[in-house]
Structure formats: C-alpha cells, structure tokens
Amino acid sequence: xxxxxxxxxxxxxxxxxxxxxxxxxxxxxxxxxxxxxxxxxxxxxxxxxxxxxxxxxxxxxxxxxxxxxxxxxxxxxxxxxxxxxxxxxxxxxxxxxxxxxxxxxxxxxxxxxxxxxxxxxxxxxxxxxxxxxxxxxxxxxxxxxxxxxxx
Amino acid sequence: xxxxxxxxxxxxxxxxxxxxxxxxxxxxxxxxxxxxxxxxxxxxxxxxxxxxxxxxxxxxxxxxxxxxxxxxxxxxxxxxxxxxxxxxxxxxxxxxxxxxxxxxxxxxxxxxxxxxxxxxxxxxxxxxxxxxxxxxxxxxxxxxxxxxxxxxxxxxxxxxxxxxxxxxxxxxxxxxxxxxxxxxxxxxxxxxxxxxxxxxxxxxxxxxxxxxxxxxxxxxxxxxxxxxxxxxxxxxxxxxxxxxxxxxxxxxxxxxxxxxxxxxxxxxxxxxxxxxxxxxxxxxxxxxxxxxxxxxxxxxxxxxxxxxxxxxxxxxxxxxxxxxxxxxxxxxxxxxxxxxxxxxxxxxxxxxxxxxxxxxxxxxxxxxxxxxxxxxxxxxxxxxxxxxxxxxxxxxx
Numbered sequence: 423x424x425x426x427x428x429x430x431x432x433x434x435x436x437x438x439x440x441x442x443x444x445x446x447x448x449x450x451x452x453x454x455x456x457x458x459x460x461x462x463x464x465x466x467x468x469x470x471x472x473x474x475x476x477x478x479x480x481x482x483x484x485x486x487x488x489x490x491x492x493x494x495x496x497x498x499x500x501x502x503x504x505x506x507x508x509x510x511x512x513x514x515x516x517x518x519x520x521x522x523x524x525x526x527x528x529x530x531x532x533x534x535x536x537x538x539x540x541x542x543x544x545x546x547x548x549x550x551x552x553x554x555x556x557x558x559x560x561x562x563x564x565x566x567x568x569x570x571x572x573x
Numbered sequence: 574x575x576x577x578x579x580x581x582x583x584x585x586x587x588x589x590x591x592x593x594x595x596x597x598x599x600x601x602x603x604x605x606x607x608x609x610x611x612x613x614x615x616x617x618x619x620x621x622x623x624x625x626x627x628x629x630x631x632x633x634x635x636x637x638x639x640x641x642x643x644x645x646x647x648x649x650x651x652x653x654x655x656x657x658x659x660x661x662x663x664x665x666x667x668x669x670x671x672x673x674x675x676x677x678x679x680x681x682x683x684x685x686x687x688x689x690x691x692x693x694x695x696x697x698x699x700x701x702x703x704x705x706x707x708x709x710x711x712x713x714x715x716x717x718x719x720x721x722x723x724x725x726x727x728x729x730x731x732x733x734x735x736x737x738x739x740x741x742x743x744x745x746x747x748x749x750x751x752x753x754x755x756x757x758x759x760x761x762x763x764x765x766x767x768x769x770x771x772x773x774x775x776x777x778x779x780x781x782x783x784x785x786x787x788x789x790x791x792x793x794x795x796x797x798x799x800x801x802x803x804x805x806x807x808x809x810x811x812x813x814x815x816x817x818x819x820x821x822x823x824x825x826x827x828x829x830x831x832x833x834x835x836x837x838x839x840x841x842x843x844x845x846x847x848x849x850x851x852x853x854x855x856x857x858x859x860x861x862x863x864x865x866x867x868x869x870x871x872x873x874x875x876x877x878x879x880x881x882x883x884x885x886x887x888x889x890x891x892x893x894x895x896x897x898x899x900x901x902x903x904x905x906x907x908x909x910x911x912x913x914x915x916x917x918x919x920x921x922x923x924x925x926x927x928x929x930x931x932x933x934x935x936x937x938x939x940x941x942x943x944x945x946x947x948x949x950x951x952x953x954x955x956x957x958x959x960x961x962x963x964x965x966x967x968x969x970x
Contacts, residue, residue, distance in 0.1 A: 435764050435768075437764070437765075437767070437768035437771070437772070438764065438767070438768070441767070441768070441771045441772075444775070490760070491760040491761070530760070531759060531760045531761075531763040531764055531767070532756070532759040532760050532763075533759070533807065533810075534755070534756070534759050534810065534814070535814075537756075537759070552763075552767055553767070554766060554767035554768070554769070554770025554771045554774075554799060554800070554803070555770065555771075555774070556771055556774045556775065556778075559771075
C-alpha cells in the first residue's frame with residue numbers, strides 16, 4: 423500500500439477532531455490524517471471534485487473514518503453515495519490499481535441499534551462507538567489500522 | 574192462519590234468516606278483516622292485474638286524504654303519484670302477476686315539506702280457487718326511523734374511525750418525536766461528555782505533575798462525573814428503547830443466553846466474583862434482547878451492592894413460577910429493606926448513591942419484563958442478601 427494515501431476523517435466536532443488526531447498519532451498507524459467537516463466535503467474529497475480536485479494535494483484516501491451526524495449530508499448519506507459511486511471514484515483516481523472499494527469505518531457517538539444496523543445496511547465496513555477514554559480510542563484506531571490498512 | 578201456511582212461512586223465514594246470517598257472517602268477517610288491516614301501522618292495499626288500486630287500508634287512505642270509493646279502480650297516475658314511482662309500481666305489480674312470486678323493495682318518498690320518508694314494501698300474488706293470479710296485495714312499512722338510526726350509526730362509526738385515525742396519527746408523531754429526541758440524545762448529548770473526559774485525561778497526562786495532588790483529584794472528579802453522565806445517557810436510551818421498541822416474542826434458550834452474557838461481559842468474570850449457574854435454565858417465551866437486558870442488569874446489580882471487601886457470590890437458577898418459569902438471582906449483598914422493595918424498580922431510585930450506578934438498571938429490568946408479559950420482584954432483608962426473581966411465560970406446548 424502506498425503511503426501517500428491518507429486516512430480521511432469526516433468529523434464536524436472540533437474536540438473530536440483534536441482527540442482522534444492525537445490518538446491517531448499515538449496509534450502508530452502510518453500516513454497522515456486528512457480532515458473534512460461536512461458530509462458533502464467527504465463526498466467531494468473522495469470524488470476529487472470542487473476544492474479537492476487536485477489529487478497531488480488531496481490523494482485518494484486509503485480509508486474513510488466517518489461520523490454519522492454531519493452537516494450537509496449525513497454520514498449515512500455519504501455511505502449511500504459511496505456504495506453507488508465509490509468504486510468509480512476509485513477507478514478514476516487510480517486506474518492502474520485493482521479496484522477494491524474504499525473501506526468506510528463509522529466512528530459515532532451512538533450505540534443505538536438502529537444507527538448500527540442502518541450503517542451496516544448501507545455498506546459500512548465497521549462501526550465503532552466513540553469513547554472519551556484516550557487509551558481506548560488509541561487502541562481502537564490501532565486495530566482499524568491493522569485490519570484495514572495492514573499496518 | 575192455517576198451520577200449513579204458517580209452516581211454509583216459517584220455512585221461508587228460516588231460509589231468509591239463514592241467508593241473512595250468512596251475509597252478515599261474510600260482512601262481519603269483512604269488517605273484522607278491514608278493522609284488522611286498518612289497525613296496523615303499516616299500509617295495506619291490493620291491486621288488480623293491471624296495477625289499478627282495488628283496496629287501501631285506513632292509514633293509507635288517511636295519508637292520501639281520500640275515501641276507499643274514491644281510489645277504487647284508479648291508477649297510481651290518477652292518484653297523483655310522480656310518474657317514475659307510478660310506473661315502477663305498475664311494472665312491479667305486472668312482474669308479480671307474471672312470476673307468481675312475492676317481491677320486496679325499498680323506496681323513498683319526499684313529502685311536500687321536503688321530509689324524506691323511507692318505505693319498505695312487499696307485493697304478493699293473490700291466487701283464485703283455480704290457482705290463477707287474481708290480484709296483488711301489498712304492505713308497506715315506514716322505515717324512516719330505522720333508516721335514520723342506521724344513518725346515525727354509520728356516521729358515528731365514521732366519526733369514531735376519523736378520531737381513531739387522528740389519535741393514531743398523533744401517537745405516530747409522538748413516537749417519531751421521541752425517536753428524534755433519542756437520536757439527538759445519543760449523538761449530541763454524549764459529545765461534550767467525551768470531550769470533558771478526553772481533555773481531563775490529556776491534562777492529567779501532560780500537566781499532572783504541575784497540578785499537584787489536589788488538582789489531580791479535581792480532574793479525576795471531572796472525569797468520573799462525565800463518565801457517570803455518559804452511563805446515565807446510555808441507560809436512559811436503553812430504557813426508552815425497551816419502552817417503545819417492537820419486542821417480538823419467541824422461544825429463547827435462557828441457559829445459552831446467560832452463559833453468553835457471563836462470557837462476554839468482563840465485569841462478570843471469575844476474577845471479580847463467583848457466579849454459579851444451577852442449570853440448565855429452561856427455554857422461555859420472551860425476546861432475546863429484552864431478556865439479555867434483564868439478566869445482565871440483574872447480575873450487574875447482584876455483584877455491585879456488596880459490603881466493601883466482600884467477594885460477590887451469585888447463584889442463578891430456575892423454578893416453576895406462579896405462571897410459567899421463574900428465574901432467580903441470589904446475591905450475598907447488602908440486602909434491601911421491605912419498605913424499598915417496590916421503590917427500587919422505579920426510574921432514578923437508588924438506595925445508595927454510587928458512582929457506578931444510575932438508578933435506571935432495575936427500572937429497565939421491570940419494563941423489559943413487562944413488555945415480555947412477565948414480572949419481577951425480590952425477597953430480601955438488610956444484611957441477608959437479596960434474591961431477585963423474574964417470572965416469564967413458558968413456550969406453548
């Protein structure tokens with residue numbers, strides 16, 4: 423896996439961005455974290471559209487960490503879009519690489535069954551419930567890296 | 574007067590009297606019949622084979638304001654019936670004559686004052702001695718009252734239906750609002766708590782030395798409070814879910830369920846407590862998620878409230894209950910006074926204020942049990958431990 427592929431975090435809560443970034447850095451997962459704060463920006467980033475058209479500055483991500491409650495398109499809407507358009511976006515971005523779908527890991531406050539079922543139904547690869555415990559959050563991200571990025 | 578003549582005269586007189594008797598007999602019978610027909614509230618009448626009126630009882634004559642002689646031999650047109658109705662009456666009389674069978678019908682009639690009256694009528698063939706139809710008789714009953722009652726009933730039903738629909742709609746909206754509410758609670762209410770917890774930890778880690786023991790204690794308090802609030806939020810969500818979610822009932826293997834709980838929840842492992850299952854527990858009629866919630870909360874409760882320093886010892890077993898199965902959880906905890914046996918199942922009721930309890934756990938158990946058609950209760954005394962029981966229906970044979 424080429425490591426210019428960032429992990430894309432779609433998160434609108436500044437505190438969460440700070441805490442996830444800190445835990446991400448401590449988890450030892452290689453690569454950098456790109457952050458967008460709306461569902462629409464997440465879609466635009468993956469599609470390489472609008473402000474994210476320059477792939478040299480905004481490379482196609484290796485993984486999407488997705489909050490569910492996002493402004494301008496919810497996380498569920500992003501998942502829906504990914505299922506429909508994700509494979510094409512990836513082919514366009516990396517025509518010479520075998521097309522695997524972009525893994526999407528939900529990182530949400532909600533432990534409600536309804537949210538979990540809905541997310542998996544729409545093709546989420548994993549569903550993690552956010553925690554305030556920093557060690558736990560770091561472990562969580564380390565696990566995600568091992569499984570989805572083979573770190 | 575000779576006796577012979579008087580004899581003949583007497584004979585003639587008897588014949589005369591006989592005929593008079595027979596006549597008066599017929600007339601008497603006709604009068605009886607007329608009186609009978611005219612004393613009923615229904616209209617009674619007869620037609621000839623062409624649909625001309627030949628008889629009408631008193632109520633009908635009064636309705637028309639005519640005498641019997643005035644109507645005899647008249648067509649319905651001649652009696653002033655509207656054309657459509659007159660034609661229909663004639664057609665139906667001819668039909669009864671042709672088919673030799675009775676005919677039933679209903680019609681409405683708007684009076685001059687605009688009052689609509691409903692009538693129900695029966696036309697029947699009248700047969701002569703040779704079996705041929707000689708006329709048609711009919712009765713008509715005023716059914717306006719009945720019609721009105723039917724109409725009122727129908728309207729009442731419609732209003733009821735409308736109200737049920739309105740109520741259902743209102744309820745649906747309320748449920749939708751609750752869903753939105755709990756969605757917002759689960760997403761929005763927890764974020765600030767997570768931040769409090771996260772930044773308190775980071776502060777402790779990066780600046781703990783500089784804070785000193787008192788500062789670190791304050792931080793720990795912030796952390797614990799945030800954690801407690803998070804548990805409260807979680808429990809409120811569980812409680813509201815158990816209260817309103819669909820809980821389809823089916824056979825649940827309580828034994829497998831309990832062993833699954835003991836294996837997967839870290840707080841129940843052997844390092845912290847002794848939990849003995851005197852099994853196997855039965856298969857019960859319930860809902861797996863709700864029963865999981867009940868059993869894990871009862872177990873959590875059993876190991877939580879023990880005298881400090883004492884190792885929790887819990888026994889779980891099953892008995893025959895007053896209805897269905899009874900699952901029992903006995904602990905060696907602090908016990909509960911009789912006066913509080915009802916109160917502990919209410920929301921936000923804690924007998925002892927503890928950081929790791931929310932006062933909702935047992936309320937969830939009771940709600941979940943009730944939603945499965947079951948009941949919960951306990952036997953306990955202070956210092957003697959507690960035995961909580963859960964009555965739950967059997968699977969129908």
